[in-house]
Amino acid sequence: MNSYNEMAQILDRLGFSDFYFSQISNVQSQVDFGKRKGKIDFTSIKSAAEQYTYESSGKYSVNIDRQLGALETTPNNELILQCVEVFDWGGVQASNIIDAINLHRKNELKPYLAECKSWFEDDHNLVVDLNNINWSSGWTKVFSFMFELTTIYDSRVAAYINYIFASYFDSLESVEQKSELTLITKHLVSFKGTGTRVRCLNSELRRMLGINMKSPDDKRNFKANKVASWFLRYLCKLEYGEVTQANFRQVDKAMFMLGFDIKQIDCSAPFE
Incomplete structure (x- = not known):
């Protein structure tokens, strides 16, 4: 396959x-779900989606129901801020932030994300031929917010x-x-x-x-x-x-x- x-x-x-x-x-x-959220009854897949709950403050501009803007037209300085904000939103800052910053400093963040986007959105290829890739519980959130489906x-x-x-x-x-x-x-x-x-x-x-x-x-x-x-x-x-x-x-x-x-x-x- x-x-x-x-x-x-x-x-x-x-x-x-x-x-x-x-x-x-x-x-x-x-x-x-514990003391804070308590018990939730689900009657279907749709019911589970509608009762989605994730603790985050109102400080974030990122939102799971809203995709980030087009990668190609996002300025580099905004792109690094988006990555950091997604990492923080997901509570997965450790090492992810510095990895993104180092890519940004070398002007490699946008090219890297563009390469990943092209691969993830390609329906006809499972061969991972990308170089120097980063995958973590933080980067998967960035990919999900920036890439389709x-x-x-x-x-x-x-x-x-x-x-x-x-x-x-x-x-x-x-x-x-x-x-x-x-x-x-x-x-x-x-x-x-x-x-x-x-x-x-x-x-x-x-x-x-x-x-x-x-x-x-x-x-x-x-x-x-x-x-x-x-x-x-x-x-x-x-x-x-x-x-x-x-x-x-x-x-x-x-x-x-x-x-x-x-x-x-x-x-x-x-x-x-």
């Missing part, structure tokens, strides 16, 4: 949409995507079908959870699906971020009937909410 269309054809051929609408789209769940690929989003695929894999009857699904899943990664929140696919399912743990291998993380974005675009088409940036972001937000603690969604899920 090396393109969005190939991924979509695999899922179409396997009949993924039937599973999605019967097992995922309208499944009800309740998640306890690109997910914020963090531990919560990855957890729920992996939950969907693990559940679907279990529902498939033939070895051939399961093998075909791994043409997609082998490009993804699993993140460790927190001390009390379960987000990591267990080792047996990681082996069966070909999913590796997130590692310092930025090329693999780039590829996983892109395939996850393609999958959310596919879900967006199923859920909303058309793919727009606004609809895509709704699915992105739903994954974030539902991936908080997989064991609260499904206590029997193969996560640890």
